[in-house]
Each structure stands twice: as C-alpha cells, then as structure tokens.
Amino acid sequence: MKKKLSNRLRRYKRYLRYGLQYYLYEKPRGLDFTMRDMHLIKESGGVLHGYSKTNEKHLKEIFNTLHIKKEDRLLDVGCGKGVVLREAARYPFEKITGIDIDTNLVKTARKNFEILKLSGRVDCMAVNAIDYRKYGDYNTFFFFNPFSQEIFQAVINEIIAENEGRRQIRIIYHNPVYQEVVEATRRFKKIKEMYDDTKDYTTNIYISEWEA
Numbered sequence: 001m002k003k004k005l006s007n008r009l010r011r012y013k014r015y016l017r018y019g020l021q022y023y024l025y026e027k028p029r030g031l032d033f034t035m036r037d038m039h040l041i042k043e044s045g046g047v048l049h050g051y052s053k054t055n056e057k058h059l060k061e062i063f064n065t066l067h068i069k070k071e072d073r074l075l076d077v078g079c080g081k082g083v084v085l086r087e088a089a090r091y092p093f094e095k096i097t098g099i100d101i102d103t104n105l106v107k108t109a110r111k112n113f114e115i116l117k118l119s120g121r122v123d124c125m126a127v128n129a130i131d132y133r134k135y136g137d138y139n140t141f142f143f144f145n146p147f148s149q150e151i152f153q154a155v156i157n158e159i160i161a162e163n164e165g166r167r168q169i170r171i172i173y174h175n176p177v178y179q180e181v182v183e184a185t186r187r188f189k190k191i192k193e194m195y196d197d198t199k200d201y202t203t204n205i206y207i208s209e210w211e212a
C-alpha cells in the first residue's frame with residue numbers, strides 16, 4: 001500500500017518534471033524527447049511496448065560506469081525519439097545508431113538531431129528489430145524494455161549469432177522485465193545492477209563470456 005502510494009507520487013513528480021521540460025525547454029526549440037506515446041502498446045495488444053524515455057541522469061550514470069572507448073559502437077534497440085543517442089553523443093563512441101519500428105518516432109528523432117546539429121554524429125532508422133541484420137556492427141546494445149519476451153528472445157539470439165566468437169559485447173538492459181532471456185543463454189555475465197530512483201527501475205549491465 002505504502003509502496004503503491006510512493007510509486008504513484010514518484011510518477012506524478014516525473015510527469016510534472018517532463019511537462020515542464022517539454023513545454024519550457026523542448027517545444028520552443030522544436031524539440032521533442034519527452035512526451036510519452038503509447039499507441040504502439042495499444043495497437044499491438046502489448047506485444048510492442050510504447051515510447052517513454054530513459055532518464056538522462058540515469059543514462060549519464062550508465063555511460064560513466066562503462067568507461068566508453070573510441071572503438072565502442074552503440075545500438076539503441078527501440079530508440080524512440082532518441083534521448084539515449086543524444087546522451088551517448090557526449091561520449092567517445094565511434095558509432096551511435098538507433099532503430100525503431102515506429103516511423104513517426106524516427107522522424108521525431110531525426111528532427112531532434114537536426115536541430116541539435118547531431119545528424120552527422122548519430123544515425124536513426126525505421127526498422128523492426130526482428131528484421132535487423134546488422135547487430136554485428138556494434139558491441140554495446142541498449143534496451144529499455146521495448147517488446148514482448150518472444151521478440152526479445154529472437155533479437156538476443158540474433159545478437160549472439162552475429163557476434164559470438166568475433167567480439168566482446170555488452171548489453172545494457174533498462175527495466176529488465178525479461179532478464180531471464182539474457183541469463184538463460186549462459187553467454188553473458190551480469191557485471192552491474194544500477195538503480196534509477198526517478199522511476200524505481202533497475203538497469204542490468206551484462207558482458208559476453210565467449211572468447212573473441
């Protein structure tokens with residue numbers, strides 16, 4: 001009961017902060033990272049999850065923990081409006097890409113990057129993660145609970161197929177509701193569990209255990 005109340009309060013505080021962020025800072029500049037978009041979750045009956053962003057402060061904590069090197073390459077699987085990519089651009093990643101199934105969200109992300117003059121630094125494309133076949137171009141994968149367990153399983157299998165024995169990889173899994181999918185592969189070791197107190201979500205960071 002107490003926990004439910006504190007979660008609700010936390011959520012209202014977050015919505016208030018996001019509202020202020022959007023109407024006072026983003027909208028006047030033509031930007032939009034903040035507003036939630038839940039139509040996908042409704043239309044797909046919960047198979048695909050809707051858009052909401054990862055908190056920027058938490059992203060900073062995650063990227064600081066990873067000690068990013070200039071050969072690191074990040075793919076945000078389900079990038080939405082691009083907040084992870086924008087934050088990643090502050091770090092020395094060699095390549096930063098996002099994919100999202102929702103073409104409207106990708107349009108918004110691209111507009112955001114144009115306004116912020118980040119279009120040359122980050123890339124974003126409309127594609128279903130299930131059909132994507134370039135997981136071998138990256139060594140760092142970000143997921144914020146984008147889809148159902150079945151789709152997540154297929155994507156993790158493809159990531160393994162394209163990278164096992166070739167390069168070491170990391171998986172950053174924010175709000176890891178299907179963490180057993182990653183863990184049951186026995187290919188990854190959890191090296192860190194972090195906590196985002198603005199949402200009461202954890203983030204698991206895994207590294208591959210195969211020889212490369």
Ligand SMILES: C[S@@+](CC[C@H](N)C(=O)[O-])C[C@H]1O[C@@H](n2cnc3c(N)ncnc32)[C@H](O)[C@@H]1O
Binds near residue numbers: 051083127143145
């Ligand atoms: C919770 S949002 C996360 C956005 C962003 N990664 C962040 O952390 O701020 C999840 C995103 O996954 C996208 N998504 C859902 N199913 C997908 C799929 N099959 N392929 C690619 N993207 C998908 C949604 O459109 C949504 O934008």
